Every structure is written in C-alpha cells, then in structure tokens.
Amino acid sequence: MYEEYFRSFNKKVPLTQEEEALIKTYLTPKKLRKKQYLLQEGDVCKSFAFIEKGALKSYSVDDAGNEYIIQFGIEGWFISDLYSFITGEPATYNIDAIEDSELVLISKSANEELLRILPKYETFTRLNITGAYLAMQKRLTSIISSPLEERYENFITLYPDIVQRVPQHMIASYMGLTPETLSRIRRRISTK
C-alpha cells in the first residue's frame, strides 16, 4: 500500500524508514469505481488525493450543464480542489473517476500537522505545487498563443498515456473545444 506515493516522495525528497512510518499514520487509502465522485461541487474538499492507480478528472459544470474539464490525473499525480481544500469554502469543481482507481487521501488536519512537524513534507509539497504551476503555465501559454493543431499535437506528446485511456470528447473538453472540432483536427493531422 502507498507504493507509488512513497516512490514519488523519495524521488523528490529521500525519507528514512522512520519518516515513512510516521507519514503512513496520516494517510488513508480509498478506492473509487469508475464514474464515482471523489468530490461534488458545493461540498467542501476535505482531503486531497494522490492517485496510486487509475484515472480521474476534475471539471466544472455551467448553468447549461456543459462540462469543462480542468484537469486529468493518473498514477503519480495529485488531484483535488485546492482552493476549497485550503479555504474551506464549497468546491467549485467536481472530481470523479474515469477508471476504477486507488487513491491515497491526506486530510486537511493531517496535511497541516505534517507541514508542521516534518520539514521534508513541506519541501515535497512545495516541489509538487511548483511542478503543477509550471505545467499549468505551459498549458495556458499554448492556449493563448498556439494554433489548434499544434496544441493537440502538443497534448499527445505531453500526455500519450491519457490519449490512450481517455475518450476523445473529454480531451476536447480539456482543450476547450467541441468533440466535432477535435475530430476534424485529428483528420487534418492524419491526412498530411
């Protein structure tokens, strides 16, 4: 249990056996079936999740019922509504499982205590959030400045696993497109 989590942790910040054991006491495992919610808009996000196995998405829904995928997560990634987690306000995003998944949950109190007692945990957190920030900045830059074809090719090279595992209409949503448009882009790319 928690293999991926500690693999990821040790890769960024090496831990002793004792530290691992300590951290373990703050973690909770959770399994989700495909389509099951981890978080629903309006609820407060009480914990954030590391993905051991599976795939999830976070998304918002507008008044007309359209889904806008904010983020995908697969093995080795964190997923949560960070704003709700930090502030305690109701979540503006939904999170659910695209595949059967296994998660490691860290509750808000666990997180706070780990930050307080274990400097390495803060370092791990800092590195993770920095990585997430850089990834999102790249995405935003490409949305603003790159033509669609390039953006899709970019996505494919950046996240080949996700392309394999996730239906196209979700990728379209992630890119801010309709499924029809993405389908046409794919055809343009393949016929050249």
Add this chain to the structure above:
Amino acid sequence: MYEEYFRSFNKKVPLTQEEEALIKTYLTPKKLRKKQYLLQEGDVCKSFAFIEKGALKSYSVDDAGNEYIIQFGIEGWFISDLYSFITGEPATYNIDAIEDSELVLISKSANEELLRILPKYETFTRLNITGAYLAMQKRLTSIISSPLEERYENFITLYPDIVQRVPQHMIASYMGLTPETLSRIRRRISTK
C-alpha cells in the same frame, strides 16, 4: 528599502528582527525604467523578482512577432520565468517594465541557500507559489468556460488597479484577444 517585501513576508510568515536582517543579506535592489527588460527570451533567468513599486509584464513572442502576455505584475507580486529559473534552461518568456519600477531580486543561489537554512523562507515560498497556482487556475477555468463579456468583467473586478494602469491592448493580449475585439466587448458592456 524592501518595505513591501517584508510587509508581504510578515503577513504570511511572521519574522524576527534577526531573521529579517539575515534575509536582507541575500536580497538585491534593482530599478527599471519603463520599457526596460528584466529578462529576454533566450537568456537564462538568473533571479526572480519581487515588485516593490511599478508594473511589469511577462510575455512570449511568436514567429510572426505577435506578443502574448502571460502575466502582469504590480506591487506585492513576484515575477519571473520560473521554469528557466529552476532548470537553468534559456527563458521562453520576456519580462519588461510597463512603468518605472523598483524590484527586489533573489538570485538562484540566494534562493537555494535561504530554502536550506530558513524553514520560514520555504513556507513563504510555498504559500506564494500556491497562491500563484490558484490564481492561474481561476484564469484558465474562466478562459475555458466563460463567455468573453463575463471574462472581461471578471478581470476588471479582480484587477481594478491593472485596468487603470495598463493600456487596453495589453489586457486584450492577456485575454488572448485582439484589441479590436476587446474594444467591442467594452462597448457592448457599457451600452446595457
């Protein structure tokens, strides 16, 4: 000197006099004239900057010479090409001053040493990057899911100071629009 920087720091993580004095030895002041570069694409980003006074923008330029503004920064904000700063690779963004500005620079080595010797500095860093992450996520969400008018009204309420101080065509660029389109959106909003 460094008033804003330490105001911001103390607000997030209270410091003792000694700690402030220690940190000061790692900081460098810098003034920029309007239009002056802080960083040019292709150079390595050797330091990141806290803005004491003034306004800057970071932006990328495509092959056709079009500018895409990635971020604005005013008093109390950090600005840098974080990816280049961390990896040491050539910067993909330019940063220059929209107004005469006063900055506090933290070099890469200063940053690393402060992270190592002063846990409060790491906490400050973590909180800053988390805040930047959340702000960018909001921006991305609104790009993907909100109609243009709403996005602009959002921008106005979120950054009223920037609307005052920055020419509209830059705000258009930040929103991924042409100046003409932004002008038309403004008219639509005002005539209702």
Add this chain to the structure above:
DNA sequence: AAAAAGCATTGATTCTGATCAATCCTTTTA
C-alpha cells in the same frame, strides 16, 4: 442476443472573433 447507451465522424449552416483598413485622439519626441 437484443436493446440501449456512449462515442466518433461527417455534412450543412450559423455565428463569433480575426483581419484589414481608416480615423481620431492623446502623449512623446524632436
């Protein structure tokens, strides 16, 4: 095994924002 649901593709049409171009105003610069 049949029915239903989910998904990708394609075509026709509509609509929104980009582009091209001109004008007016304000701020810098010479």
Add this chain to the structure above:
DNA sequence: TAAAAGGATTGATCAGAATCAATGCTTTTT
C-alpha cells in the same frame, strides 16, 4: 510647437469553430 508615435474605436469582410443533425460503430446493460 510641430511632427511622430502610440493607442482606441469603428466599419467591412473573412475564416474558423460552434451548432444542429444524421449515421455508423462499439461497448454496456438487460
């Protein structure tokens, strides 16, 4: 103070993505 540069607005046209609609295929459910 005149000239130039920078910026905002408006109009006309064009291009690209959304929308609406239909079809065929695959996977899930019954």
